[in-house]
Amino acid sequence: MSFNLQLLNLFFGMCRGTHGLPLALHNLGYIPELVEPSFNNSEDRLVAPDLVLASAQIHHTVVLEWKSGANTEADQLQRYSQVTPADLIAKAYIHRNKCETHDVAIIGRDEHRVRIPIGVVDGGFGFPVLVTTLQGIEIIRNAFSSAQTDAAFRDLEVNWGTLPTTFFPLDNDSGLWEFAEHAIPHALEEMVKGSPRIMLDELGKRMIPLWDRMRPDHKGQLKQKIQRVMNRAAQVEFRIHFERGAMRGGAINTPHWNIIDNPLVGAADKRQKAWKAMLKKHQALIDYYRNPEGQEVLELNEGEAV
Amino acid sequence: MGVRARRGFWSADRLGAGQGPPVAGIRIVLRPTTLFALQSTRSGSAQFMPITTRREMAGWLEEVMSHAYTELEERQRLEAGTSLLKTYLLEAHSGNAEHGDVLRILTAAFSTDALGERSGAQIHETEEEFFFRVEANWATNSAEFYVDATDHRFWVLHSASNSLKADRILRRVIANDNHLDCAWLPMQLLEHVTTMGVFKGLHLDYDHREVPDVEFDVPDAPVEYLKMQLWGNRARDILRILRQPDAFSSATTLSKVKIKHYLDDQRIDEAWFSLDEVKWDGKITARGTSYQSHINLVNSIYRSYAEKVRGFEERFGLRYEAAEGAPAAANAMSGEPFNITFSRPIGNLEKFLSAVFSGTEPFRLWGAPVSINENYFRVTALDLHVTNRITFEVARDFIRVYLPHGSCGNTVVRLYTNLQHYYDSQVLLTAGGGESLF
Numbered sequence: 086m087s088f089n090l091q092l093l094n095l096f097f098g099m100c101r102g103t104h105g106l107p108l109a110l111h112n113l114g115y116i117p118e119l120v121e122p123s124f125n126n127s128e129d130r131l132v133a134p135d136l137v138l139a140s141a142q143i144h145h146t147v148v149l150e151w152k153s154g155a156n157t158e159a160d161q162l163q164r165y166s167q168v169t170p171a172d173l174i175a176k177a178y179i180h181r182n183k184c185e186t187h188d189v190a191i192i193g194r195d196e197h198r199v200r201i202p203i204g205v206v207d208g209g210f211g212f213p214v215l216v217t218t219l220q221g222i223e224i225i226r227n228a229f230s231s232a233q234t235d236a237a238f239r240d241l242e243v244n245w246g247t248l249p250t251t252f253f254p255l256d257n258d259s260g261l262w263e264f265a266e267h268a269i270p271h272a273l274e275e276m277v278k279g280s281p282r283i284m285l286d287e288l289g290k291r292m293i294p295l296w297d298r299m300r301p302d303h304k305g306q307l308k309q310k311i312q313r314v315m316n317r318a319a320q321v322e323f324r325i326h327f328e329r330g331a332m333r334g335g336a337i338n339t340p341h342w343n344i345i346d347n348p349l350v351g352a353a354d355k356r357q358k359a360w361k362a363m364l365k366k367h368q369a370l371i372d373y374y375r376n377p378e379g380q381e382v383l384e385l386n387e388g389e390a391v
Numbered sequence: 392m393g394v395r396a397r398r399g400f401w402s403a404d405r406l407g408a409g410q411g412p413p414v415a416g417i418r419i420v421l422r423p424t425t426l427f428a429l430q431s432t433r434s435g436s437a438q439f440m441p442i443t444t445r446r447e448m449a450g451w452l453e454e455v456m457s458h459a460y461t462e463l464e465e466r467q468r469l470e471a472g473t474s475l476l477k478t479y480l481l482e483a484h485s486g487n488a489e490h491g492d493v494l495r496i497l498t499a500a501f502s503t504d505a506l507g508e509r510s511g512a513q514i515h516e517t518e519e520e521f522f523f524r525v526e527a528n529w530a531t532n533s534a535e536f537y538v539d540a541t542d543h544r545f546w547v548l549h550s551a552s553n554s555l556k557a558d559r560i561l562r563r564v565i566a567n568d569n570h571l572d573c574a575w576l577p578m579q580l581l582e583h584v585t586t587m588g589v590f591k592g593l594h595l596d597y598d599h600r601e602v603p604d605v606e607f608d609v610p611d612a613p614v615e616y617l618k619m620q621l622w623g624n625r626a627r628d629i630l631r632i633l634r635q636p637d638a639f640s641s642a643t644t645l646s647k648v649k650i651k652h653y654l655d656d657q658r659i660d661e662a663w664f665s666l667d668e669v670k671w672d673g674k675i676t677a678r679g680t681s682y683q684s685h686i687n688l689v690n691s692i693y694r695s696y697a698e699k700v701r702g703f704e705e706r707f708g709l710r711y712e713a714a715e716g717a718p719a720a721a722n723a724m725s726g727e728p729f730n731i732t733f734s735r736p737i738g739n740l741e742k743f744l745s746a747v748f749s750g751t752e753p754f755r756l757w758g759a760p761v762s763i764n765e766n767y768f769r770v771t772a773l774d775l776h777v778t779n780r781i782t783f784e785v786a787r788d789f790i791r792v793y794l795p796h797g798s799c800g801n802t803v804v805r806l807y808t809n810l811q812h813y814y815d816s817q818v819l820l821t822a823g824g825g826e827s828l829f
Contacts, residue, residue, distance in 0.1 A: 097724065102823025104730035104789050111824050117724060247767050251782045251793045252709070252724065266761055270771050270780055277569065277778040291780075294711045294724070352504045353567030360750045360757055360775065368759040375761075 087258035088153040089135065091248060092192060092217075093120065096136055096149070098249040105247050107221075109237035114142025118183070120253075120295060124176035126167040134165075137173075139183035145231040146173055146184040155197040157204035165189040166210050188229045190215060192222070202226040213238070219245075255293050257306045262374035265314040267292045269367045272315070272327070272342070276349045282330060285312060285340035312340055314374070322366040322373075443518040448537050448549065452476050453682035455551040456665065460678040476682075477557055478689050479536075479548040480574035480673035480696070481565070482801050484777045488543040490520045497538060500568040501527050507563070529563060532556035545574070545697045547689060554676070566752060572776045572801055574673035574696050575808040578645035578816075579829040584669050587691055588650035591666070592622035593630065596646035601753065601813035602746040605738035613735070614642035622649070641734045644816040646671045654684040671808060696804075699829075703729075703800035706822070710796035727823050729803055731790040731810065734817035743814075744768055744785060750775055753809045756802075760785070774802040 086094075095106070102111035115138045123133040132148075139146040148168060150161070170187060173179040193201035195218045202214040205226060213235070214226035221243035229235035255263055271291050272283045288311055289304070290296045296304070319329050319342050326348075330341040348359035442448045459475045462468070469475070485492050494514060499505060501512035510529040517524060523538040534552035550557045565571050576584075585593075598616040599607075607615045617639060621629050633643040647670045654663035663681035667688055670676075675692070677685040709726035737743045741760070748770050750757035758772030763784075770783040779798035784791040792803055803820070807829070810818045820828045 098728075101727035102825070103728055104732065104791060104821070104825075105786065108824055120724065246764055247784070247786045249728070249784060249791060250763065250769055251728070251784060251791070254782075262761070266759070266769075266771050270758070270773050273773060274778055274780060352507075354507060356567075357751075364750060364757060364759060371759060371761055 086248075086250060087256055088151065088194065088217075090250075090253050090256050090259070091245070092149075092151050093136060093253045094249045094251070095243060096138065097252040100138060103249055105244060106249070107237075107241055107243065109241070110138070113233055113237060114140040115147070116140070118146075118179055119177060122177055124172065126164055126172050127169045128164075128167045130164050130167070132161075132164045132168060134189075137177060137179065139179050141180065141183050143231060143233055144182060144185040145234055146170075146179055146187040147229070147234065148173075148187060148189045149192060150189065151192040152197070152201060153194065155193070155200040157191060157201065159204055159208060162191075162204050162208050162210055162212070165212065166208070186230055188213060188231070188234070190229070192217065195219070198225055217243075253294055255307070257303060257310075259310070260374065261310060261314055262371050264292075264310045265318070265367075265370045265374050268311055268314055269318065269323075269363075269370065272318075272323075273349065273363060276326070276344055276347050279347070279350055281344055282337070283315070283327065283342045283344070284337075285315070288315070308340075314370070315342055317373070318366075318370055322370045441515070442524065442537070445519060445522055445539060448522075449682050449686070452537075452549055452551065452685075453680075456678050456682055456685065457680050460666065460680065463678065474551050474553055476677045476685065477550045477552075477554060478675040478677065478685070479550070479561060480675070480689070480693055481546045481548055482572045482574055482700070482799075483540065483544055483546050484570050484799060485543060488540075493521060493538075493540045493543065494523065496568075496570050497523055497525060500564050500571055501525060505564060505567040506560070507567075527560050527564075529560050532559045534560050536561070542693075542697070545693055547693070558674070569776065569778055572755075572805065574693065575801070575805045576669070576671050576673060576692070576696065577804065577808045577820075577829050578671070578811055580692075580695060580699075581645045581648050581669060581671060583695065584688075584692055585648050585650060587688060588652035588667070590624065590627065591649040591651055592620070592626050593645055593649065594647035594670075595619040595621075595630075595633070595643055596671075596812060597642045597644040597816055598813055599642070602743060604740075604743040604746070614639055617642045617644075641815050641817045644811050646812065650688075651679075652684050652688045654681045654687070671812065700800040700804060703803055703828075704794070704798070707794050707800075707803075708796040708798065709793055726794070726796065728784075729792040729794070729828070730819075730821045730823075730825075731792065731807065732819045732821065733788055733815045735815070736787040737785075740766065740768060740785065740787060744770065747806075748772055748783075753813065754806060756781070756806065758783070774799065776802065776805070 097117050098106045099110045100115045100117050102108055117136060118139045119137040121133065121135060122137060123131055126132050134148045134150050136149045137146060168189065170184045173184040173187060174181050190213045191205060192215045195216045198216045201216065202225060205212050205214050211227050213224055213229050215222050215224050215238065222238060222241040224238050229238065254267060268288055271288050275283050285308060289308060293307060316329055319327050326346050327342040327344050330337060330343045332338055332340065348355055442451060456476045459469060459473060462470060462473055483496060485496050494516065497514045501514065503510050506529045512525060512527040515524040521540040525536040525538060527534055534550055534557035537549040539547045565573060596618050599613060600615060605612060633639050647668055649668045652665050652667055663684055665677045665679035665681055665685035665688065667685060668676045669692065675689055707726050707729055709724065711724050744760040747754050748756050748758040748760060755775045756772050757775050758770040760768045760770045762768050766787050768785045770785065772781050772783060774781055777799050779802065780795055781798055781802055782793040794803060807820045822828055
């Protein structure tokens with residue numbers, strides 16, 4: 086899972102009080118207000134943090150920017166320094182009760198703990214700088230202006246091994262096996278509804294949160310990955326159930342897969358057998374992408390093989 | 392065949408001019424139901440004009456209840472062919488259903504495609520909207536059901552047919568249909584039911600063999616199964632003893648409770664009551680003197696259940712939405728995962744996952760578990776009850792459950808209730824921060 090997805094899922098989980106994660110942020114009433122928003126600061130320049138958390142309980146907002154690389158950008162930090170509560174209220178739509186005070190915090194990786202604070206120090210900014218460590222998250226520079234928030238981030242222990250993964254399951258860095266894992270249940274859901282085809286854009290919407298407001302280049306990369314796993318499924322594991330739809334000259338001008346055999350509707354005893362077979366096929370598809378070297382030819386269903 | 396008229400409770404629309412309510416001394420007892428059907432006094436099988444209204448049904452079912460009560464009181468057994476009243480709580484997924492939609496769901500659910508070969512069914516519409524009579528047979532079983540779908544989602548089915556046969560047919564219908572499911576009553580809800588009347592007894596039913604994640608023939612193995620019936624007022628004491636930490640706390644699962652439910656305050660009127668046995672799968676068996684008392688209890692239980700399920704969907708369903716007053720681009724997420732925790736770690740994760748996510752009864756969850764690491768799996772699953780997506784993160788000592796917006800809260804209640812019966816009686820369902828949900 087990418088650094089971005091790890092932190093998004095971690096903060097969503099912590100704010101929701103998810104089992105297995107520290108409860109400090111949840112107990113302070115923080116909720117994730119905005120994911121990857123963009124709004125203008127008091128100098129009318131754009132800022133685009135990764136996440137904004139806010140608490141009505143302690144009237145404080147935290148604007149989070151994380152960096153998977155070693156460096157911060159001076160211009161970006163300067164823009165963040167000009168974000169005011171008025172901007173948060175008027176342009177980021179945070180309730181005024183939640184942003185009487187605020188902090189901008191920068192989070193980097195442990196291996197960049199030396200370089201990541203440099204821009205903050207050189208710019209004379211007071212942003213708290215944090216790094217992810219094997220044990221959790223650690224503040225390495227400055228402090229949050231809210232003492233309670235600062236206390237919540239001190240010695241924040243995180244079990245990275247059981248991090249939530251479902252709030253935001255996929256991004257451009259996710260493996261094809263993860264796309265296969267998520268795409269097929271959606272495709273089967275369509276089959277149960279009796280749909281004649283599975284549309285790529287519909288799959289994307291259902292698999293990936295914030296699909297409709299995603300940047301076109303990001304969306305394009307995600308579409309490619311979905312298309313790859315669906316094409317593979319249509320050619321091999323699920324070939325008796327759906328096939329790649331023709332685009333050029335066809336009635337539908339976007340990528341899609343036509344359902345050609347649907348055992349998930351009809352007599353109950355046949356459906357039950359079909360679900361069992363679908364489970365094997367789905368597992369085979371995931372295994373193919375997780376371990377393409379070690380593929381075995383599995384007999385799936387009366388002469389089908391992968 | 393001795394056929395007699397149902398005892399004469401008065402009703403404005405049934406009684407001719409000059410007739411009136413029975414008067415007993417100076418106290419007039421007004422009964423809440425109007426009863427019109429005719430019933431055989433010997434066989435218990437209905438000999439009547441087809442029931443076409445809920446009111447007529449109530450009258451006939453009260454006769455069934457009271458006949459069964461008298462039989463059991465006087466003879467301690469039911470005559471052949473006589474049966475108790477069975478009420479089944481069913482959850483249907485039909486969107487904003489119209490009468491015709493309910494009819495279509497029933498027709499499909501009782502069709503040969505669903506029930507299988509050697510089956511047949513007739514769905515009769517009645518004088519009332521959302522009220523149907525179903526005659527069904529499958530193999531050697533036949534049964535009649537009255538379907539009250541007044542609440543388009545939380546249906547109530549009644550039957551006076553043979554219990555075994557009615558159960559078999561309905562179980563098959565539910566297993567094979569993807570609109571219908573039982574209302575699953577976790578044991579906390581059953582315990583709550585015991586406060587709705589005079590407690591009379593309980594059943595325990597725990598069977599770990601359904602999720603065989605451990606070896607049962609080793610010295611420290613957990614309890615394999617524990618089933619027990621306890622009738623009488625001391626049943627609660629036994630339950631308390633079994634739940635002691637050094638006894639069988641993780642294998643003591645309440646599966647059925649029996650209560651005497653009065654129509655009115657018992658101190659005011661003891662005459663009208665129902666003796667109800669409420670089972671964890673939403674089946675309620677009744678006898679007694681008052682159908683109204685029974686249906687009041689049924690409605691109370693169903694209300695508690697429905698509030699939970701709807702509340703779960705509202706609070707936990709994950710959705711991405713704009714902040715209040717903000718343009719759509721300013722997205723945030725609402726909802727949160729459910730947390731399930733166990734009293735002991737899962738023995739063998741892979742076996743556990745394979746049992747729970749095979750797509751078969753009782754869990755009806757379908758999904759290919761993928762390992763994130765050795766002790767942590769994710770399952771992007773489908774609930775085969777309504778074919779909704781639902782995602783699970785499973786570690787040795789907890790499960791996180793993510794319900795997408797629009798998915799059915801029943802899925803979570805079914806999983807939780809079945810884990811109580813088939814895995815760990817002390818399993819907990821909590822919200823963020825550990826708030827207990829039952």
